[in-house]
Amino acid sequence: MAGNGTVSLEWNDNSQNDLAGYKLYRSTISGSNYTLLTGLLNASDYIDNDVINGMVYYYVVTALDTESNESETSNEVSARPYVPSSIIIQENEAGFISVNGTIDNNNPGFTGAGFANTINAVDAYVRWSVNAPEAGRYDLQWRFANGNTPDRTARVSVNGTAQLANVSFPGTGAWTTWTLTGIVTVQLTAGDNLIELAGNTANGTANIDWMEVTGLSPAPGN
Numbered sequence: 001m002a003g004n005g006t007v008s009l010e011w012n013d014n015s016q017n018d019l020a021g022y023k024l025y026r027s028t029i030s031g032s033n034y035t036l037l038t039g040l041l042n043a044s045d046y047i048d049n050d051v052i053n054g055m056v057y058y059y060v061v062t063a064l065d066t067e068s069n070e071s072e073t074s075n076e077v078s079a080r081p082y083v084p085s086s087i088i089i090q091e092n093e094a095g096f097i098s099v100n101g102t103i104d105n106n107n108p109g110f111t112g113a114g115f116a117n118t119i120n121a122v123d124a125y126v127r128w129s130v131n132a133p134e135a136g137r138y139d140l141q142w143r144f145a146n147g148n149t150p151d152r153t154a155r156v157s158v159n160g161t162a163q164l165a166n167v168s169f170p171g172t173g174a175w176t177t178w179t180l181t182g183i184v185t186v187q188l189t190a191g192d193n194l195i196e197l198a199g200n201t202a203n204g205t206a207n208i209d210w211m212e213v214t215g216l217s218p219a220p221g222n
């Protein structure tokens with residue numbers, strides 16, 4: 001898994017009882033030129049911070065037994081660390097698909113042209129389209145207001161598949177008091193992704209000012 005100046009690796013445990021540990025190898029060429037990256041590792045994961053953003057790295061791992069017999073190499077995986085970028089999608093901008101409700105501007109403090117106000121019903125939704133140049137993990141965050149009501153928790157699906165069951169949109173005290181959700185991570189596919197936020201409660205969702213997407217070059221989708 002690539003990140004900003006980092007690659008996180010994780011592999012299946014070897015279950016043999018004479019296991020001594022693992023060796024991790026890296027190359028910048030697929031299939032050859034591997035060099036040993038680590039000493040003997042006890043854990044079946046490793047974080048490689050010795051990387052340059054934009055470069056592609058190829059990794060294989062081996063297992064060693066207590067007599068120093070080394071296994072064949074694992075399948076190769078690759079990762080390209082990158083500098084993340086962010087986009088904010090407003091209700092009147094490319095990437096905003098629809099709200100199961102209305103676009104309103106009666107509660108000040110919003111940015112852009114207003115905010116998405118879902119109907120007050122379970123499953124009421126807001127939808128966006130986000131383009132990802134390749135499949136990977138992206139962070140999402142929303143700016144919202146929730147007048148004096150309980151937490152309007154919502155779930156997130158991507159391309160129709162549930163990814164997060166319970167994003168918190170707690171009461172902000174007034175419909176004119178806007179704040180940010182926590183940052184949540186979803187998996188996007190290469191190309192356009194339909195991101196849906198759907199209310200878990202009979203109140204629908206909070207009023208949504210915008211959604212921010214952070215990761216490898218996200219762009220508004222069609």
Ligand code: GCU
Nearest residue numbers: 104107117118120175203207
């Ligand atoms: C109020 C508020 C709306 C909000 C609604 C709700 O009517 O003005 O913006 O969406 O409450 O409870 O959802």
Ligand code: CA
Nearest residue numbers: 117118119120
């Ligand atoms: Ca509403």
Ligand code: CA
Nearest residue numbers: 111112114209
């Ligand atoms: Ca807005």
